[in-house]
Amino acid sequence: MPVTPAPPVPPPRIRKAAVGALGMLAAATGTLESVVAPTLPLLQRELSMSPAEGALLSIAMLITGALVAPVAGNLGDRHGGKRVMTRLMAVVAAGGLVSSLAPNLPMLLLGQVLQGAMVGAMPLSFILVRRHLPAGESQVAIGVVSGLFVGGGMLGTLIAGPVAEGLSRHWMFAIPTLAIVVATLSVHLLMPDDPPARPDARIDWPGLVLLSGVLLTLMLGLSMAPGLGSRPLALGALVLVLAAFTAGWTAVERRTASPMVDLRLLARPPIWSSYVITFAVCVGTAVSMYLVPQLLAVSGDGYGFGAGSTDIGRYLLPGAVTAAVSGPLGGVAVRRFGAGAVVTAAIGAMAATLGGLALLHTEVWHLVVGKALIALTSGVCVTAMVVRTATSVEHGDTGTATSLVLVTRVVGFAAGAQVSGAFLTAGTPSGSDVPAESAFVTGFVIAGAVTALSLFAVRTMSKGAEE
Known part of the structure; x- marks a missing residue:
């Protein structure tokens, strides 16, 4: 028997x-x-x-x-x-x-x-x-x-x-x-012990080295971005090095028996769309994080507030508070309404707020409220992306998949900060150290547009999840 x-x-x-x-x-x-x-x-x-x-x-x-x-x-x-x-x-x-x-x-x-x-x-x-x-x-x-x-x-x-x-x-x-x-x-x-899922798996050292090369080259390029326009050879060299590292890493991960990152996992719509959304939202958030304090500090011709460091810190405090509560709020909202609905609502509210700041920034409270709303919606959106990514993979891939969301977040923030600096540099008249008001308007508009475009990836994420 x-x-x-x-x-x-x-x-x-x-x-x-x-x-x-x-x-x-x-x-x-x-x-x-x-x-x-x-x-x-x-x-x-x-x-x-x-x-x-x-x-x-x-x-x-x-x-x-x-x-x-x-x-x-x-x-x-x-x-x-x-x-x-x-x-x-x-x-x-x-x-x-x-x-x-x-x-x-x-x-x-x-x-x-x-x-x-x-x-x-x-x-x-x-x-x-x-x-x-x-x-x-x-x-x-x-x-x-x-x-x-x-x-x-x-x-x-x-x-x-x-x-x-x-x-x-x-x-x-x-x-x-x-x-x-x-x-x-x-x-x-x-915390109870969690048993190893693949204790005999070897570390993918070639994949680790090549991925480190990709990230280091990318971060170096972002840190040098404002000055690369005047140095086309340096820009071309960085692009070639980044392409070489990426191609080498992709080839290694396809062939190794125990890859550091399973490329088939990244090809799934719920996963890659989560990374795209996270990147776009973090770029928009970083632009606001950079431009709002600059706008509070500047004392331009008919705009700006000439605020000092202490005042700026006080003005930004509501945004820090909403960012802190956005994580638990995002987790509860995803549990009740689903990731797709939460992300769509958060992106829509964030894009509208960025557009509103482009049109309306003549009072301090405009910037305080706008920054707080952006911090809240961005935090809810990124938390929803982490939850969606974690629950879209097998238990044995949770750490790898969610860690790449965090890396995408870091890259998005770095890219947004560098783009913001480029906006203000380009918008500063010759012989002056005060950017034109139009530079801030352009920055908020582009940040809102980048954020809104990520809605197309939300459709892909939801469709892929249903399939």
């Missing part, structure tokens, strides 16, 4: 405390990520940095994060999210320690490079909540973790200056690093 095999044992359910530990870790990493930007002038003074060195410091973590996120997601899919996260956070904690003790710029740069590994915590968190929670609850949990990461960034922006000036620059790195250590220990104690 044949023996009926026992049904597979479902993974243990996790308590709210475990999700809370992941949220605490996300908030702590967001705080540590954001302390450099508001204190960059102080760091330049204390460490005698040139403007170019300050710019390098500000993007060091960004570049590392773009490289580490897909690797962490891939390793988490294969070897278990909790196991990889614990080791990754050890690297981040080491980076925070180096940054807090750094006596000079080289040591601080090393610390920032190590800290950049924190971006990998997000896809690893998504692996864990999807593994241990049912679909509806995991969507909300993904939104909560994403929102707390943004909220941590808001907290870091607010406290970095007072901590650095009241205590020292060393403490603004040490305090969030201590919080990361505590949160990591909490995750280790409260």
Whole structure:
């Protein structure tokens, strides 16, 4: 008589405390990520940095994060999210320690490079909540973790200056690093182990090296974008190098038995359309993030407000708050209405707000309300894309697929910032350092158009999901 095999044992359910530990870790990493930007002038003074060195410091973590996120997601899919996260956070904690003790710029740069590994915590968190929670609850949990990461960034922006000036620059790195250590220990104690999906899979080193080359070349090109128009040879060389890395990576991933990124996964409409939407929305968001503070600060002929740094920070605070709540709101909305409806509504509202700012920016409250609405709709949209991507793939591909959403987000923000700078540079009359008002109008209009065009990808995403 044949023996009926026992049904597979479902993974243990996790308590709210475990999700809370992941949220605490996300908030702590967001705080540590954001302390450099508001204190960059102080760091330049204390460490005698040139403007170019300050710019390098500000993007060091960004570049590392773009490289580490897909690797962490891939390793988490294969070897278990909790196991990889614990080791990754050890690297981040080491980076925070180096940054807090750094006596000079080289040591601080090393610390920032190590800290950049924190971006990998997000896809690893998504692996864990999807593994241990049912679909509806995991969507909300993904939104909560994403929102707390943004909220941590808001907290870091607010406290970095007072901590650095009241205590020292060393403490603004040490305090969030201590919080990361505590949160990591909490995750280790409260989160059940997730068994490796493919423990015997080898690391795709050629694919890793070539993908790193693609991302590094892309980030380098974006950082040099404003000056590349006057250097066609440099632009051509970058394009050729990027094309070579991309072609080589594609060829390697097609042939290897255990690819870092399964190209068949990227070819699915719900997946590639999510990346397109994320990129377009983040470009539009970055344009507003760049132009609104500039418009508040400028005192032009008949426009602008001449606001100082303190006033600008106060004006942008409502936007930071709406960005923090957008993650949980996006997760709840996707659970109730579906990703397609949420993304369509968010993109429509965001594009309309950008268009409204192009027409109406004569009062401070116009910019405050507009920036808050853009932060809210953008956060809801990106959270919906993360949820849609996570739930469109098998459990064993969650980390890889969602990490590429985060990389796309980073590239979109970098591209939007560089495009905004190019708008203002081109719109500044010869002999003046004040851009024309038309440069801001053009920037808002183009940002709104790019955002609205992503609606075509929403149709593809929904159609592909139905199929």
